[in-house]
Amino acid sequence: LPKSLDELTQPSPKSNEPFMKSIPLDPWKEQYEYKIVNARTREYTISTAGEDRQWGTDDDMTYPEKDAGK
Numbered sequence: 001l002p003k004s005l006d007e008l009t010q011p012s013p014k015s016n017e018p019f020m021k022s023i024p025l026d027p028w029k030e031q032y033e034y035k036i037v038n039a040r041t042r043e044y045t046i047s048t049a050g051e052d053r054q055w056g057t058d059d060d061m062t063y064p065e066k067d068a069g070k
Contacts, residue, residue: 001042005034028053 002008008019026032026048037043050059 001036001039001044002034003036005032027051 005023009022011018023031028048028051030048030053033045033047033049035045035047037045045062045064047060047062049055050057050061052059
């Protein structure tokens with residue numbers, strides 16, 4: 001897993017090309033929040049504060065969703 005999303009824009013040691021040219025913004029033109037949940041099991045989350053741009057409100061979105069598949 002990358003330590004940050006910005007690592008995806010750095011040249012790969014194998015191809016010398018980045019995985020992505022730039023990190024896209026969320027639909028509200030804000031940066032996504034990326035967190036490594038468990039590096040050993042390669043678990044991570046990508047989140048956005050949603051349309052109101054305020055964390056902790058009903059429109060926050062996270063992938064994968066909490067409790068997904070349970």
